[in-house]
Amino acid sequence: MTSALATKVRRELWQMRGQVxxxxxxxxxxxxxxxxxxxAYSSLSATRGQYYEQFQFAEVFASVKRAPEHVLTQVAAIPGVSRLTGRVEGAAKLEMPGFTDPVSARVLSLPVEGQPEVNRLxxxxxxxxxxxRTGEVATVGAFAEAHGLLPGDRFSAIINGRQQTLTLTGIVExxxxxxxxxxxxxxxxFERYxxxxxxxxxxAAAMDMxxxxxxxxxxxxxxYPVASVIDALDRLLDRYGATGAYAREDQFSHRFLSDELDQLKIMATVFPLIFMSVAMFLLNVVISRLVSTQRDIIAVLKAFGYDNRQIAWHYSQLVLTIAAMGLVLGIGFGVWLGRGLGELYxxxxxxxxxxxxxxxxxxxMLAMITVVVAWLGGWRAIRSAASMAPAEAMRPEGPAKFRITRAEKWLSAIRFSQPSRMIVRQTTRRPLRAFLSMIGVAMSTAIIMVGNFQFDSVQLMVQTEFARVQxxxxxxxxxxxxxAAALFGLQRQPGVRFVEGRRxxxxxxxxxxxxxxxxxxxxxxxAALQFVVDKDLETVSLPADxxxxxxxxxxxxxxxxxxxxxxxxxEGDRRTLSVPVAGTTSEFLGVGAYMRLDALNRVLGDGPLINQALLNVDPALEDTVYRQLRETPGxxxxGIRQAMLDSFYETMAQTFLTFTFFNSLLGAIIAFGVIYNTIRISLAEKGRELASLRVLGYTHNEIxxxxxxxxxLLLVTGIVFGWLIGHVLAFLLITALQTELYRVPLTITTQTLAMSASVVLLSALASGMVAWWRLKKLDLVAVLKTRE
Incomplete structure (x- = not known):
């Protein structure tokens, strides 16, 4: 018995191979x-965890103006401290061979023994x-790759106002x-920093330290509580001009990587939920159709002694086999994509x-969820097959009760052709199936929208941050x-058109x-060179206080x-202020707190001070301006705005493009699966009717x-409804993906809507060509044969 049912499963899978x-x-x-x-999440998390532990990444960071080296003995005595490293930090301006743009660097000291105890290289x-050996230096790999540096190469640097020639001895991470x-x-x-x-x-010699x-x-x-160590460290270092110790969670590099890992977790839940929902719907429709066409076979099986449990298991095998195929394909493709995504990161x-x-x-766990979801998709049809009485199964299904639906009454004033009237009746008399098919089309449209709307978002981010704000x-x-009087000296420099200060x-x-x-x-x-804007991208006036x-x-x-x-x-005297919040601004990159410059200097007890200068320069003299600023000791x-824009496109835009491609591909898969199965099922159900119409004289084009x-009809309504669902999904996605690094704005253009509709229509065209070929090969005699 088992062998016969297994053979039947294999035959049916082959007969339905396209739908399967x-x-x-x-x-x-x-x-x-x-x-x-x-x-990607597991690999990056495991890599980060091992890297942190093996190379002793710090849990607490503290900076001071200047402290004697013997303070490290007191730091080591703080409860909870297991390792520590004291070092000298500074900044340098570099002159790289063959590169005219200004280049800056952060410089750190290495102990006499070479490797530090904490943050090893x-x-x-x-x-x-x-x-x-003075003048020897190691550099981080990204910078070396950007400039093609190798050990033994030399370049010039200005550290603490003193120019020296450095020799590269190593490339490190x-x-x-x-x-x-x-x-x-x-x-x-990487090129400029x-x-x-x-x-x-x-x-220490270069920095007078x-x-x-x-x-x-x-x-x-x-x-041990990290907060306790931070408090003790702040109390100890306060006399040395400390700027406040902070934990690893506030360290820039760690925070940005953590945000990226959080986004991967969101990706691992949102999109699979959509795909599995569509798969449940497709399995329900396909298995229900199969059961309805095999009523007599089910009766014969029961007459030969197969019980309800065996019948249920037989149809469950069909569902589970399809689920297993999808699971194996998905795991293989997912592992390959995960490796590629990890390499991109x-x-x-x-x-x-x-x-x-x-x-x-x-x-x-993923395999169990996939199997359970697939089985639930076919559960209704499986239960119907198992509970079907043999005597009832031997009879054909009763004829459907036909009546004029409300939709037909509403559309009665329109003079449809006879084929068009048939389309309206078929759709309105099976509203649930039509609705579910439309939802499948809508979900595929929505997924493609979610992938492509980020193009529009990137453009808006660029327009806002690099043209409107900066x-x-x-x-x-x-x-x-x-x-602030120093700005007058900068204004007189050749090539400087306008200069503005801030702090x-x-x-x-x-x-x-x-x-x-x-x-x-x-x-x-x-301010004339940099502004703050609200959510409508209108300039916000800075309050007096x-x-x-x-x-x-x-x-x-x-x-x-x-x-x-x-x-x-x-910094400074480290005073604590209580300042009212006057309002909020809207930024897509980074976060900030803003005050009027005069108000900030006033609450700090300072005169008109600045520590940043914003410049507009003559493009023909920008190299001259670069050289002058590089040689200015203070x-x-x-930072170059165009360089920031290029970096934006090379990093975030590349990530967005990758996800967009995958989303469009997966959306097309959903669309093909939904449309192909809908057409095939419709062809199977209407085979007798269509053959009858052909016998009655209807042409191939008419049927x-x-x-x-x-x-x-389902495509048009599904695409429109999919646009609405896409808006909702895009909103939920950008809300979940908000980080300190960036917030993706919700903006969807007609180009994105057209792209999503085009992909779905192309998938429908591919499915329709297969159905057209089958319709052309329709065997009128075989289809018209029926069991009375």
Whole structure:
């Protein structure tokens, strides 16, 4: 008995191979997205965890103005501290061979023994700088690759106003700089910003820090509260001009990577849910149709002694086989995509190598969910087959009760052709099936929209941030705040058309138990080069007193306009202020807190100070301006707006394009699966009617019009409804993906709507061509044979 049923399963799978493959593809799409996200998430998480532990990544970071080296003995005595490293940090301006743009770097010291206790270095090529040898330097891999540097190469650097020639001895990676970001920026720029390591003697001599340090990094004993270590460290280092210790969670590189991993988790749940829902619908329709056409076969099987459980298991095998096919395809494709996605991330996140990881428990859970969801999709039809009485099954299904539906009454005034009238009747007399088919088309349209709307969002982000908000060509960051009168000297430099100053102050924003480490930015009331805008992208006037917060930051702090916010200044005399929140701004990149420049200087007790200069320059003389700023001792670094724009496209836009391609592909798979199965089922159900019409004299084109007209109606309504669902899904997606790094705006253009509709229509065309061929081969005699 079992052998006979197994043979029947194989035959039916082969006979329905087109439908089986279409459904398996839909299941595979959902599984692939889930596995892709899980592989990338697991691999990146495992790589990061091992990297952090092996190279002793710090849990606490603290910076000071200047502290004697013997303070490290006191730091080591703090309860919970397991390892620590004191070091000298500074900034450098570099002159790279064959590269005219300004280049800046962060420089850090290495101890005499070479490797530090905390934040150890992975040497990718060459060696670390040798103690006692001045001018030797190691650099982070991304910077070396951007400039084609190799050990032995030389370049010029200005450190603390002193120019020297550096010799590259090694190319390294550090857990502290997995994501290398210039100061004040939100995106990497590997060509114009790097990280350098020099021996402690060399850097201390260049920075006038012999016998002193200005940075401490600490490892904390497992299980010990990090907050307690931070409090003790702040109390100890306060006398040395500390700017406030902070935990690993607030370290830029770690935070951005954590945000990316959170997004992968969201991807692993949202899209598979959509795919599995569509697969349930398709399985329900296909298995229901199969059961309804095999009523007599079910009766014969029961007459030969097969019980209800065996019948149920037989049809369950059909469902589970389809699910298994989709699962195997999805896992294979997902693993391949996950590897590719991990390698894409490796271009931006600097790991020594990527560890491939996929927890088998997750695969088992995914397989169980896939099987259960698939079986639930066919459960209704399986139950119907198992519970069908033999005597009832031997009889054909009773004729349907035909009546004039309300839709037909409403449309009675329209003079339809006879085939068109048949289409309306077929659709309105099976409203549930038509609705479910329309939902399948709508979901495929929505998925393609979700993938492609990010094109529109990227364009709006670029337009807003790099044209509307930022209108300067260059941003020069100064080592120390200076009197605003220094701007007059910059204004007179050749090639400078206009200059404007502002001030950025490190601060901790506190509201109750919520806090955020950020920068307090003072902007002139009559600013002409950089603005803040609201959610409608209109310029917001800075209030005479009070703060303007980025809406994302205000939400994180749980504060609204009219409430007071505690601002702990992390430099100077480290005063604590209570400042009212005057309103919110809308930014797509980064977060910020803004005040009028004069108000900021007033509450800090300072005169008209600035530490940043925004410049518009003559393009013909920009190299001259670069050289002048590079040679100016007080300039810490230079940011170029066009370089930021290029970096934006090379990083975020590339990620968006990758996800867009996959979403469009998977949306097309759903559309093909839904439409192909709908047409095939419709052809099977209407075979006798269509053959009868052919016998009565209808042409092939006329019966094709009847078959495809219903599908066309479902396509049109499904696409329109899919646009609405796509808007909702896009809104939910951008809400879930909001991070400190960026917030994707919701903007959907007619181009995106047209793209989603085009992909669905092309899938429908491919399905229709297969059905057209089968309709042309319709055997009139065989189809008209029926059991009376």
């Amino acid at each position: 493959f279409a459904i398996a593809l839909v299941i595979a799409g959902g599984v692939a997205v889930c596995v892709m996200s899980l592989v 992975f040497v990718r090529e060459g060696r670390l700088p040798a103690p006692g 550090s857990p502290e700089f997995i994501y290398v970001i210039p100061p004040g920026a939100m995106l990497p720029d 790097g990280v350098l390591w020099l021996s402690s003697e060399s850097l 012999r016998g002193a340090l200005n940075s401490v990094v600490v490892r904390v004993e497992p299980g 490796m271009e931006f996140y600097r790991f020594p190598g990527l560890l491939f990881r996929l927890d088998p428990a997750w695969l088992v 209108q300067q060509d260059l941003t020069a960051t100064l080592i120390e705040p200076v009197n 950025s102050v490190a601060a901790r924003l506190v509201n109750g138990h919520r806090e955020w480490r950020s920068a307090l930015i003072g902007i002139p009331g009559d 009070g703060l303007l917060l980025t809406d994302f930051l205000a939400s994180e702090l749980g504060v609204s306009a009219g409430e007071n916010l505690t601002v702990e200044i992390l 300039v810490l670094g230079i 094709a019009h009847i078959l495809f007209g219903e599908m066309a």
